[in-house]
Amino acid sequence: xxxxxxxxxxxxxxxxxxxxxxxxxxxxxxxxxxxxxxxxxxxxxxxxxxxxxxxxxxxxxxxxxxxxxxxxxxxxxxxxxxxxxxxxxxxxxxxxxxxxxxxxxxxxxxxxxxxxxxxxxxxxxxxxxxxxxxxxxxxxxxxxxxxxxxxxxxxxxxxxxxxxxxxxxxxxxxxxxxxxxxxxxxxxxxxxxxxxxxxxxxxxxxxxxxxxxxxxxxxxxxxxxxxxxxxxxxxxxxxxxxxxxxxxxxxxxxxxxxxxxxxxxxxxxxxxxxxxxxxxxxxxxxxxxxxxxxxxxxxxxxxxxxxxxxxxxxxxxxxxxxxxxxxxxxxxxxxxxxxxxxxxxxxxxxxxxxxxxxxxxx
Amino acid sequence: xxxxxxxxxxxxxxxxxxxxxxxxxxxxxxxxxxxxxxxxxxxxxxxxxxxxxxxxxxxxxxxxxxxxxxxxxxxxxxxxxxxxxxxxxxxxxxxxxxxxxxxxxxxxxxxxxxxxxxxxxxxxxxxxxxxxxxxxxxxxxxxxxxxxxxxxxxxxxxxxxxxxxxxxxxxxxxxxxxxxxxxxxxxxx
Amino acid sequence: xxxxxxxxxxxxxxxxxxxxxxxxxxxxxxxxxxxxxxxxxxxxxxxxxxxxxxxxxxxxxxxxxxxxxxxxxxxxxxxxxxxxxxxxxxxxxxxxxxxxxxxxxxxxxxxxxxxxxxxxxxxxxxxxxxxxxxxxxxxxxxxxxxxxxxxxxxxxxxxxxxxxxxxxxxxxxxxxxxxxxxxxxxxxxxxxxxxxxxxxxxxxxxxxxxxxxxxxxxxxxxxxxxxxxxxxxxxxxxxxxxxxxxxxxxxx
Numbered sequence: 001x002x003x004x005x006x007x008x009x010x011x012x013x014x015x016x017x018x019x020x021x022x023x024x025x026x027x028x029x030x031x032x033x034x035x036x037x038x039x040x041x042x043x044x045x046x047x048x049x050x051x052x053x054x055x056x057x058x059x060x061x062x063x064x065x066x067x068x069x070x071x072x073x074x075x076x077x078x079x080x081x082x083x084x085x086x087x088x089x090x091x092x093x094x095x096x097x098x099x100x101x102x103x104x105x106x107x108x109x110x111x112x113x114x115x116x117x118x119x120x121x122x123x124x125x126x127x128x129x130x131x132x133x134x135x136x137x138x139x140x141x142x143x144x145x146x147x148x149x150x151x152x153x154x155x156x157x158x159x160x161x162x163x164x165x166x167x168x169x170x171x172x173x174x175x176x177x178x179x180x181x182x183x184x185x186x187x188x189x190x191x192x193x194x195x196x197x198x199x200x201x202x203x204x205x206x207x208x209x210x211x212x213x214x215x216x217x218x219x220x221x222x223x224x225x226x227x228x229x230x231x232x233x234x235x236x237x238x239x240x241x242x243x244x245x246x247x248x249x250x251x252x253x254x255x256x257x258x259x260x261x262x263x264x265x266x267x268x269x270x271x272x273x274x275x276x277x278x279x280x281x282x283x284x285x286x287x288x289x290x291x292x293x294x295x296x297x298x299x300x301x302x303x304x305x306x307x308x309x310x311x312x313x314x315x316x317x318x319x320x321x322x323x324x325x326x327x328x329x330x331x332x333x334x335x336x337x338x339x340x341x342x343x344x345x346x347x348x349x350x351x352x353x354x355x356x357x358x359x360x361x362x
Numbered sequence: 363x364x365x366x367x368x369x370x371x372x373x374x375x376x377x378x379x380x381x382x383x384x385x386x387x388x389x390x391x392x393x394x395x396x397x398x399x400x401x402x403x404x405x406x407x408x409x410x411x412x413x414x415x416x417x418x419x420x421x422x423x424x425x426x427x428x429x430x431x432x433x434x435x436x437x438x439x440x441x442x443x444x445x446x447x448x449x450x451x452x453x454x455x456x457x458x459x460x461x462x463x464x465x466x467x468x469x470x471x472x473x474x475x476x477x478x479x480x481x482x483x484x485x486x487x488x489x490x491x492x493x494x495x496x497x498x499x500x501x502x503x504x505x506x507x508x509x510x511x512x513x514x515x516x517x518x519x520x521x522x523x524x525x526x527x528x529x530x531x532x533x534x535x536x537x538x539x540x541x542x543x544x545x546x547x548x549x550x551x
Numbered sequence: 552x553x554x555x556x557x558x559x560x561x562x563x564x565x566x567x568x569x570x571x572x573x574x575x576x577x578x579x580x581x582x583x584x585x586x587x588x589x590x591x592x593x594x595x596x597x598x599x600x601x602x603x604x605x606x607x608x609x610x611x612x613x614x615x616x617x618x619x620x621x622x623x624x625x626x627x628x629x630x631x632x633x634x635x636x637x638x639x640x641x642x643x644x645x646x647x648x649x650x651x652x653x654x655x656x657x658x659x660x661x662x663x664x665x666x667x668x669x670x671x672x673x674x675x676x677x678x679x680x681x682x683x684x685x686x687x688x689x690x691x692x693x694x695x696x697x698x699x700x701x702x703x704x705x706x707x708x709x710x711x712x713x714x715x716x717x718x719x720x721x722x723x724x725x726x727x728x729x730x731x732x733x734x735x736x737x738x739x740x741x742x743x744x745x746x747x748x749x750x751x752x753x754x755x756x757x758x759x760x761x762x763x764x765x766x767x768x769x770x771x772x773x774x775x776x777x778x779x780x781x782x783x784x785x786x787x788x789x790x791x792x793x794x795x796x797x798x799x800x801x802x803x
Contacts, residue, residue, distance in 0.1 A: 004392045005384075007531040023634060049634040053627070054660035061657075062623035065600075067633020068618040073631070091621050115402075139445040145407035175426045176384065178391050196616040196632070198639055200595035203563070206610035207599065208619030255426075336412075 003178035005117050008168065010180055012102055013038035014151035016074050019144040019184045021100070022067045023049035023073035025059035025191075027081060029115040031170040032104035032359025035076040035315030049073075058083040060101070064088060067097035068207045070191030072154050075162045078170075079120050080111060083128060089163055093224065094209040098157035102163045104173040107332025116170025118254060121309035123317075124167050125282055132221050134228050136164040136235070137282040139253040144179040146172060149280070151230035155186035159192070161225075161356075162229055167282060169305065171255035172336070232284035239278040242268060244292055246275030248348055251290070251314050253279050256335055263340035272348050282310070287317035294321035298351050301343065303335060304328040366420070367505040368428045370445050371438030371492075372413035373401065373458075378492030382435070383414035385496060388518075389510035392419045398426035399506045406501065411440055417507055433503065436542050437467070437478070456495055474498065476549045481539070493499050497540020498549070508541050553739040560585035562594045567612045574774025576764025577605055579731045580673060581612055584644070587748055588614040588615070596762045598632050600625040602654075605679045623654020624768075627659035629668040640751065642669040648678040651713040652687040658717065665722025669742040669747045669758040672713060674728075675766035676785065690788050695769070710788055711715045714761040718794030724756030725749075727793040730763040730786065732778045746798050755797055763789060773791030 006014070013035045016024070023038040036052065042052035049066075053059035060077045061286060066073035077085065082103045092099060105120045107113035124137045136156050140146040146168060153164040168208040196205055211217045252260045253350060259280040275302075277293050279286050294300055299322055303312045309327045315324050327343045329335055369386070373379035383399050390397035396419045403412040415428040430450040436442040439462035442455070446467055450457050454472035460479035476498060478491040496524050499507050512534055519530040553661040559565070569578040588594050594614060603622035605702060610617040620628040625643040633641040643650075650658050650672040658670065668792035677695050678684040685695040685702055688710050692701040718726035725747045740762060747758030763785055765777035780797035 003391065005388050023631065025631070038504040050666070051630070051634070054656055057624065058627045058657055058660065061620060061627030062631035062634075064620070064624075065618065065628040065633075066635045068628070069598075069632055069635040071635040075636075087621050087623070091619075097620060158438070171400065171426060175424070176387055177397060194617055196598050197636060198596040198598060199614060199616050204610070204614050204616055206619070208610060208615040208617065210603075210607060211621060219652075254433055259427055265424065292452070298700070332428055336427050336429045337425045 001008065003180050004009035005176050005178050006143060007034060007176045008143050008146050008172040008174065009034035009104065011044070011147050012076070012168070014102070014181060015147040016154070017042060018181060019151050021048070021074045021153040021154065022061070022070050022071045025051050025053050025073065025075045026061040027053050027056050027059050027077065029081045031079045031106055031116070032076050032078050032102065032175050034173070035102060037091070038234050046092065056081040057088070059086040063099040063101070063275065064092060064097050067092065067099040068196045070098075070158075070189070070195030072100075072158070074100040074102065076104065078081070078104045078106045079108045079117075079123070081311050082120060082123060086123075088129070089135055090127065090131055090133050091209040091219045092163045093133035093135065094205045095334065097163070097187050097207060098161050098318075100153045100157055101163055103165055103167050105167070105169040105256075106187065113332045114170070115336065116168055116174070116255065116305065117332045118256065118305035119309070121282070121304070121306065124165050125313070129300040132225070132303040134283050136162055136231060137167050138164065139167050139280060140172060140280050141254050141257045142174065142179070143177045147179055147181060147279075151186065155188060158188045158191065160227060162227070167254065169254050189351060199248050215341045227340065228284075233340070235281055236284045236289070237280040238286040238289055239276070239280060241276035241278065243275035243277060245273050246303060247273045247298045247351060248305055249293055249299070250274065250276045250296040250301050250340075250344075251279075251310070252276065253282060253310060256303050256305055259335055259337055260340050262337040263344055265343045266337070266341050267348070272344065272346055274348065279310075284308065285313050285317065288314070290314065290317040291319060291321060294318040297322050299347060300324045301347055303336065303340060305333070306330050307344065367418045367433070367503060368431045368433065369416050369420060369433045369499065370413055370428060370431045370448060371416065371435045371437075372411070372441035372445055373410050373492070375410045376441070377437045378490060379412050379435075379437055380414050382492040383416045385493075385507070385511055385514055386416050386418070388514040392510045392513055395506075396423050398423045402425040411444070413441065413445070423513045433499060435499055436462065437491060437495065438462060456498060458491060458495070474502065474549055476501055478542060481543075482536070485535055485539055486532055489532060491537045493533055494537035494540035494543075497537040497542075498544050501541035501544035509513060511537060560589045562588040562597070562614055564613060564614045569612060570608070571605065573767040574765050574777055575605070575768075576675065576731055576762065577609065577624035577673060579623050579737060580671060580698065580740070583737070583744055584642070584671065585613065587666050587741065587745055588640070591640075591748060591752065593640045596638070597642070598636065600629045600632065600641065600643040602643065602645040602649040604649050606644050606646045607674060607680070611645055620650070623642065623649050623652070623657055626654065626657045626666070626668070626670060630661060630664070630666050633668050634708060635664060637667070640748075642748075642751075645670060645690040645707035646679065647672060647674050647713070648676040648686045651711050655687065655711065655713070658713070658759075659720060660758065662717045662723045665724075665756040667739055667751050667754055667756065669751050670742060670760070671747075672761045673764045674713070674761050674789065675764045676710070677766060679766050683766070688713065688789065690785065712789060714759060715794050717759045720757070722756050723759060723795050724797045725758040725760075726795040728761040728763065728789060728791050729760075730781055730791055732763075732781050743793065746796065750798055753798070760788075763791075771779065
């Protein structure tokens, strides 16, 4: 198929359709409303389900209903809307209900603004929901990757019976670039062993999230955490951009990573050994790979459109292997290639001066 | 930076700044180039400030966000004020002199002042200031062929409502008119 | 020759035992639902949606597929299930704290969308499971653990009349309030729930039955006093009746 010019939000919607998404439940919120609009046009045409729910609470719980029947379904929202879904995300992990959630981040906290931001890394990864649980979080940085990761999100949701979040930001949601819609590349697992469709010629089943008997929740939690270990083993993905000889390694996710790439290119043109480590899966976080990278580097510079959220995972992965610096902007303000490049040159010259001093002492 | 071009198109909602950028991107795809379009706007559906950043390149475009643009198209005075400092040294700025009487501040860039709204009155109505400006921009930069944009317009006319499709001749007239302004040096450049 | 006059419904689990307090209304209503599912031959084609409160443990009683829902959200879960499995029978079983208090927005919108599902709402005018706090349907003057001096209208307003409000939604096919305080009332209740089920089976829209039920433990009454309390006091505030029934029009 040829490349077409497509907006990030619409690419996600079309990819969901291609992935076999049978139901879309949503509630409008900028900057992701195009997803609902696109689905509102195309899902009924395809004889599939589209509901504008009364709230994000309703849409995510409709998603649960669809998920308990083993049906591929999706909801999408942005920051404050995703906040309303946290209870259900926790319940989905507990009851092992599959589902795809698209989060297109805007400025926060509060109603914030409608400009692109990355302030919901914690919301997605550290959960606002109760209890021990993890959702699989995928972070696209190009429109093409938004398509590919939407496909993957549907597959992983069924494969692991867990909610999967596509964590995009307003830049990716609103921008257009050429991309290609390949075919859905995955073979999804059989759901008939667990999905609800009436107790016909088999014992009744239930998919619930309350487990009162002593010890039952402990067993369940241990079991789902074993599953998360499998997820980490099988699904961890990151992009290595010019890392092999990098002294200064940038870490960034989503749209910031591509802006950082522009700065890295320029830094390389000017003889600086800079690379970019971009996690594609945020859970599972590529902590071992980042640690190995950090051991060969002199410094990590973490870049985010927030006050330092992925930073905690970066530091935890690096675990002292080298210093970690942070540069970010919160609340819907963007980092530009120049700003990142200037930060690179500042830190890089510091690194070189330190090395010169150290050499002098020796 | 061979064949690379970054442009910011800015105006108030309803002037078609975003759409001009979309036309440009589609035309870039027609010519097999890499491109990105990134919009920014306020909460209002009409009348608020809007702009889009467009990159066109022979190679991959990492950042959709532009620090300094090769060109800025300012469809009103607020846009001139906001983006004049964003033009790269040696770049140029198209200013809609119908809606901006601000003094220009820089000596290291070129200004092309076009009274877009007045000129649009001379064409078959409705005529489009955004498309006239786009025609002028393309003729000035030669980054893409005018024909590619026309091809995009024709393709789009097939998928939109009949009411919108009926405006295809007006759009084609507007883009030619804009290109002619530069070709025949009818505006100060 | 012997005639079997009592049979355990197939829709109830063979080894399931109701764990409700003495005099509680839940057991009666669950039994009615199970009987009706058997009568409609729906046991193998039903997905029940549980809620939060004393209504939660459906999977411990019903021989049915059960999906759980967070507090107030069972109509949404039911919507998702029904839209994916339109040929299955889907009902929610909720209390007044769930359907009429935290989840009333969901209940109303499900009714307005005319979802082909059925909601059975047990109204015992308090949050039973958490120990008897005031809910949206609590009567003015009613003593609960959060209104120890009785619900005061000037502080917490007035009871919400769920069945009446739901009857006003265009997507509602059937809305009624029933009680289970006598054999006659129980038969009426079964008839109402049957109608609400038929509304779904015949694709007419949303069915909603509010059942006034006793909560002797939290009302601090004996089971007998509780039943009298429903008939003499609660029904004056939450009157019994069929507030909407398009199944009749359809039959004509």
